[in-house]
Amino acid sequence: MKVKVKSWTAVATWRWIANDDNCGICRTAFDGCCPDCKMPGDDCPLVWGQCSHVFHMHCILKWLNSQQVHQLCPMCRQEWKFKE
Amino acid sequence: MPLSSKEKIASCKTTLEANTRKRRASDNNHLHTKRARDDLGTGEHRQSEAKNMGEATPKRANFSALNPSNNGFNSRSSPLVNNKPGTSKKLVIKNFKVKPVLPANYQQQTWDRLKEAVQAIHKSRPIKYSLEELYQAVENMCSHKMSASLYDQLKEVCEQHVASQTGQFTSEMTDSLTYLKQLNTCWQDHCRQMIMIRSIFLFLDRTYVLQNSLVSSLWDMGLDLFRSHIISNRTVQNRTVEGLLMLIESERTGDVVDHSLLKSLLRMLSDLQIYEEAFEKRFLEATQMLYGAEGQRLVHEREVPEYLTHVDKRLEEESQRILHYLDHTTRKPLIACVEKQLLEDHIGTILQKGLDRLLEANRVDDLTLLYRLLQRTKNGLHDLCQYFSAFIKKTGTTIVIDSEKDKTMVQELLDFKEKLDNILQTCFAKNEKFSVSLKDSFENFINKRLNKPAELVAKYVDNKLRAGNKEATEEELERLLDKIMVLFRFIHGKDVFEAFYKKDLAKRLLVGKSASVDAEKSMLSKLKQECGGAFTSKLEGMFKDMELSKDIMFAFKQHMQHQCHATVMDLSVNILTMGYWPTYKPLEIHLPSEMVNLQEQFKRFYLDKHSGRKLQWQPSLGHCLVKGQFREEGSSVKELQVSLYQTLVLLLFNEGDNYSLEEIAQATNIEDSELRRTLQSLACGKARVIVKLPKGREIEDGDKFLFANEFKHKLFRIKINQVQMKETVEEQVTTQERVFQDRQYQIDAAIVRIMKMRKSLSHNLLVSELYNQLRFPVKPSDLKKRIESLIDRDYMERDKDNPNQYHYVA
Numbered sequence: 089m090k091v092k093v094k095s096w097t098a099v100a101t102w103r104w105i106a107n108d109d110n111c112g113i114c115r116t117a118f119d120g121c122c123p124d125c126k127m128p129g130d131d132c133p134l135v136w137g138q139c140s141h142v143f144h145m146h147c148i149l150k151w152l153n154s155q156q157v158h159q160l161c162p163m164c165r166q167e168w169k170f171k172e
Numbered sequence: 173m174p175l176s177s178k179e180k181i182a183s184c185k186t187t188l189e190a191n192t193r194k195r196r197a198s199d200n201n202h203l204h205t206k207r208a209r210d211d212l213g214t215g216e217h218r219q220s221e222a223k224n225m226g227e228a229t230p231k232r233a234n235f236s237a238l239n240p241s242n243n244g245f246n247s248r249s250s251p252l253v254n255n256k257p258g259t260s261k262k263l264v265i266k267n268f269k270v271k272p273v274l275p276a277n278y279q280q281q282t283w284d285r286l287k288e289a290v291q292a293i294h295k296s297r298p299i300k301y302s303l304e305e306l307y308q309a310v311e312n313m314c315s316h317k318m319s320a321s322l323y324d325q326l327k328e329v330c331e332q333h334v335a336s337q338t339g340q341f342t343s344e345m346t347d348s349l350t351y352l353k354q355l356n357t358c359w360q361d362h363c364r365q366m367i368m369i370r371s372i373f374l375f376l377d378r379t380y381v382l383q384n385s386l387v388s389s390l391w392d393m394g395l396d397l398f399r400s401h402i403i404s405n406r407t408v409q410n411r412t413v414e415g416l417l418m419l420i421e422s423e424r425t426g427d428v429v430d431h432s433l434l435k436s437l438l439r440m441l442s443d444l445q446i447y448e449e450a451f452e453k454r455f456l457e458a459t460q461m462l463y464g465a466e467g468q469r470l471v472h473e474r475e476v477p478e479y480l481t482h483v484d485k486r487l488e489e490e491s492q493r494i495l496h497y498l499d500h501t502t503r504k505p506l507i508a509c510v511e512k513q514l515l516e517d518h519i520g521t522i523l524q525k526g527l528d529r530l531l532e533a534n535r536v537d538d539l540t541l542l543y544r545l546l547q548r549t550k551n552g553l554h555d556l557c558q559y560f561s562a563f564i565k566k567t568g569t570t571i572v573i574d575s576e577k578d579k580t581m582v583q584e585l586l587d588f589k590e591k592l593d594n595i596l597q598t599c600f601a602k603n604e605k606f607s608v609s610l611k612d613s614f615e616n617f618i619n620k621r622l623n624k625p626a627e628l629v630a631k632y633v634d635n636k637l638r639a640g641n642k643e644a645t646e647e648e649l650e651r652l653l654d655k656i657m658v659l660f661r662f663i664h665g666k667d668v669f670e671a672f673y674k675k676d677l678a679k680r681l682l683v684g685k686s687a688s689v690d691a692e693k694s695m696l697s698k699l700k701q702e703c704g705g706a707f708t709s710k711l712e713g714m715f716k717d718m719e720l721s722k723d724i725m726f727a728f729k730q731h732m733q734h735q736c737h738a739t740v741m742d743l744s745v746n747i748l749t750m751g752y753w754p755t756y757k758p759l760e761i762h763l764p765s766e767m768v769n770l771q772e773q774f775k776r777f778y779l780d781k782h783s784g785r786k787l788q789w790q791p792s793l794g795h796c797l798v799k800g801q802f803r804e805e806g807s808s809v810k811e812l813q814v815s816l817y818q819t820l821v822l823l824l825f826n827e828g829d830n831y832s833l834e835e836i837a838q839a840t841n842i843e844d845s846e847l848r849r850t851l852q853s854l855a856c857g858k859a860r861v862i863v864k865l866p867k868g869r870e871i872e873d874g875d876k877f878l879f880a881n882e883f884k885h886k887l888f889r890i891k892i893n894q895v896q897m898k899e900t901v902e903e904q905v906t907t908q909e910r911v912f913q914d915r916q917y918q919i920d921a922a923i924v925r926i927m928k929m930r931k932s933l934s935h936n937l938l939v940s941e942l943y944n945q946l947r948f949p950v951k952p953s954d955l956k957k958r959i960e961s962l963i964d965r966d967y968m969e970r971d972k973d974n975p976n977q978y979h980y981v982a
């Protein structure tokens with residue numbers, strides 16, 4: 089064995105799976121953040137519903153808080169449940 | 173009861189002391205009204221005694237000798253004696269009606285004596301009578317209403333004398349200096365004589381003159397006589413003034429002249445109140461002629477610093493002249509005249525001829541002098557400031573515009589700025605206008621070349637923040653960053669800076685090349701302060717990613733230990749949030765299976781914790797610490813710090829002894845140019861851990877590569893740098909392209925934002941709003957293109973009737 093790697097510093101970039109879509113609530117692309125935030129990424133995460141719709145977490149929370157009776161997905165009107 | 177003058181005078185003697193003192197006391201106020209000067213008079217020095225004398229002494233008869241009660245002795249004290257309480261003898265005098273009768277020839281006799289004394293004074297002979305006698309005689313005459321005739325008689329005697337002096341000054345005389353000296357002697361004598369005469373006739377001066385506003389004081393009468401008989405004579409006045417002007421001119425050409433003579437004669441002219449009319453006018457004309465010609469000649473003959481020194485010397489000489497002999501009222505017109513002739517008329521020539529060279533050569537002292545001199549003129553500083561600004565723009569442009577000098581541009585700009593700051597501070601008195609002009613000029617020239625200065629400033633910062641830069645201490649680095657920020661402030665295309673800065677920062681963070689975290693953070697906060705949080709939020713995000721990655725790696729290591737995986741190598745991963753970092757091309761390369769496995773383990777671990785994410789490996793940014801075993805039987809083990817690509821090439825030699833370029837390409841799947849650079853760094857650099865056949869600097873098709881079994885190096889741990897050059901050229905182009913693309917998006921977004929808000933807007937208003945919002949330089953034609961494009965894409969539309977009016981399309 090002439091050459092052996094002792095340590096390796098690798099680099100990876102991450103993005104949302106839904107990166108190319110827009111948030112159905114604020115209409116901003118998912119590679120950007122919601123209107124209340126300044127920075128995309130960890131600071132303004134995305135969340136998925138069991139209906140498979142995805143939103144900025146801040147957007148859907150605001151939406152759900154504004155709903156009086158039933159908490160429905162703004163896209164498909166099914167009951168909103170966070171995907172585990 | 174007639175008394176002879178002699179007796180009368182004798183009888184006075186006892187009172188003399190008291191009288192004299194009293195007289196002196198009241199002298200004080202009176203003397204101030206005279207034009208007599210300290211140096212000519214003597215009476216003024218008696219002031220101290222006066223304090224002892226009460227002013228309240230009652231007025232008494234001056235002819236004390238006529239007082240009947242006292243044997244001819246003055247009894248000044250008698251009223252006091254009479255008032256003494258308890259005095260048995262009461263003497264009451266009522267209606268003392270008998271007037272004293274003077275001898276018929278009293279006036280003539282007395283005047284004769286006085287005249288004799290005056291003439292003795294005029295001839296500088298000793299006076300027969302004591303001054304006290306004479307004084308008393310004057311007092312007596314005045315008290316007998318002889319004042320007016322006494323005054324006239326005295327004036328006549330003086331006039332005769334002064335008139336007799338005229339002749340010596342009107343006759344031919346060759347030497348003007350002798351002439352001036354003679355006139356001065358005559359004047360000095362006159363003053364001295366008038367002081368003596370006045371002190372004898374003081375009582376006259378004090379009573380008669382004061383009571384008659386039309387009568388001049390004795391001193392002024394003397395001046396009048398001197399003026400009308402001597403100095404008003406055309407010939408005398410001409411010769412005198414010409415003589416004075418000649419003396420001054422010869423002093424101006426460097427001769428030593430008699431200051432006291434000049435001073436005395438000029439004071440004479442002032443005292444005679446003809447200084448301004450007879451002398452000053454001609455003096456200023458002569459000055460203007462002399463310096464007018466001198467300025468014209470020297471400003472061309474001499475170098476600017478020499479000329480300035482000369483002007484400074486001239487100004488100093490002239491103000492000395494004022495101190496030494498000219499009347500102080502001449503100061504303003506004289507200095508103004510010299511300033512105009514030597515400076516004001518030549519400002520343009522001086523600045524044009526000399527300023528650039530002085531600034532170039534950093535001639536601090538000369539510049540200080542220049543500023544100090546120009547400060548005296550009306551428009552000098554304004555002009556200096558304009559030339560200063562022109563110099564900065566000209567010099568700055570040559571630094572910025574020449575692409576051959578790109579390597580040194582930033583350092584040169586910093587040096588240039590420092591030099592100018594120093595000049596501003598030490599030479600130009602921190603003048604606020606100059607300071608503003610300096611900034612404006614910098615901003616002007618630095619933006620004459622688009623983008624490049626921004627890019628180079630970013631590179632310069634990278635250079636200073638990169639590890640291995642040991643040339644500066646923390647404090648020095650901090651100061652340097654501050655200076656860089658000053659340059660940065662002038663640059664319009666801040667987005668270009670950001671793009672390059674970000675690219676370099678990424679390298680420093682990912683390859684562990686940053687010299688100091690403190691310095692990085694400090695630079696970041698400076699940028700934030702300058703451009704606001706939006707500008708730096710992504711840069712801050714990069715630092716945050718680095719922190720988060722550390723946490724994740726800590727958790728991953730614990731996870732691996734838990735899983736009891738045999739760790740073949742130590743893996744750490746930097747996980748970057750896309751959008752914060754520069755964009756990297758995704759590359760698929762071939763990794764050894766153990767590395768692939770490790771990578772997969774991490775990916776599973778990460779995505780498990782962060783759902784909804786995608787992970788993309790960036791092999792071009794990876795690096796490794798590799799153990800290399802050279803010389804088969806010896807124990808020459810080295811640790812190599814290498815990139816992932818270099819590692820992949822080296823690992824091949826575990827499997828075989830030699831590989832062609834093509835074989836390596838196939839085995840690693842590294843992109844061709846990247847691979848050639850990698851091989852070049854391993855086989856053609858300073859530490860050659862593989863051998864290229866045939867030898868040569870460039871990697872050619874068909875080249876073969878062997879493991880360098882004979883590799884030797886004095887160090888145990890060796891860092892093998894990637895060959896950088898070509899990479900940066902490519903990077904530079906892509907970075908710039910990305911900036912331009914980003915600008916287009918920003919323009920589009922701004923147009924839509926404005927139109928959405930305003931609904932309808934004319935072209936011009938839209939463009940001006942855009943210029944307000946956009947933070948980078950952009951041409952109107954580019955804006956027009958973006959507007960067209962948005963119309964095509966139905967974001968907005970043209971007004972049907974007016975093509976210069978746009979409407980927002982919802």
Ligand SMILES: [Zn+2]
Nearest residue numbers: 111114144147
């Ligand atoms: Zn949203």
Ligand SMILES: [Zn+2]
Nearest residue numbers: 122125132146
């Ligand atoms: Zn948010």
Ligand SMILES: [Zn+2]
Nearest residue numbers: 139141161164
């Ligand atoms: Zn839904």
